Amino acid sequence: MNTQSNGYTVVFSTIMVVVVAAALTLISLGLKDRQQVNIDNEKRQNILKSAGIAIEGKVSEENAQKYGFILEKGSVEDTYNKYVNEDDCFIVDTLGNVVEGKAFEVNTKKDKNKLPVFVVNKNGEKLYVVPLTGNGLWGAIWGYASLKSDFNTINGVVFDHASETPGLGAEMTQLYFCEQFEGRQMYEGNDFLGIMNVYKGNPKNPNDDQDKLHGIDAISGSTLTTKGVQDMVNKSLKAYGAYKNSVQTSAQPVVGEVSDDAQQTTLTNVNE
Helix, strand or coil, X not given: CCCCXXXXXXXXXXXXXXXXXXXXXXXXXXXXXXXXXHHHHHHHHHHHHHCCEEEECCECHHHHXXXXXXXXXXXXXXXXXXXXXXXCCEEECCCCCEECCCHHXXXXXXXXXXXXXXEEEECCEEEEEEEEEEECCCCEEEEEEEECXXXXXXXXXXXXXXXXXXXXXXXXXXHHHHHCCCCCECEECCEECCCCEEECCCCCCCCCHHHHHHEEECCCCCHHHHHHHHHHHHHHHHCCHHHHHHHCCCCCCEEEEECCCCCCEEEEECCC
């Protein structure tokens, strides 16, 4: 065969493309399980972090003390299982009904009508963690918020992003920014207020209830990303409003159970 001919070059190139493509496909398939493990562990870390629990090495001891984190030395999965019982977690729909399924398996990008709730047991307190999704200045943003037992008061948040500007919008992931959401409330009575105000600098009236409960300080030089975070938090948490209203008359939040026989939603107090 004439190795200098155009035909040889075309055949050789075609064979190489096929071989390389096949090799890359096999590698991708071989890594798929490991990639999913990493995705699941990142999700577990974020759920715990929103509740003030971090794996040692992911948050420094200095920041753990400053921001009140519990530091754990175990693996991500073991730490998650220590604080989260999958059987306590549940899914609700936008009408407030508890529906069948495992909360951890919900794909919030595809299942818009399925709203997962993760129950974190921290030092005898139950925290209810829900996912957040939205858009920043340049792309998708997401995170988790942990709520107190009133399903209204934010205990903590964690945020992440796809393409916000380093040093500006990307600061949304920093603890100093996330910390200010602690204690913010979404409702006054039955009225949803959410995060109403985004300030450039300190609030005008720091002692005003609206500032203390419904306002945040914008990221310096990135008001638009902050507005995106505001919109994400408000829309994501408002989606759970029907569920909150369905249980607000109870002394404590309730966890839904779906009857196997009737396939209807019933509500059972978490302490029962």
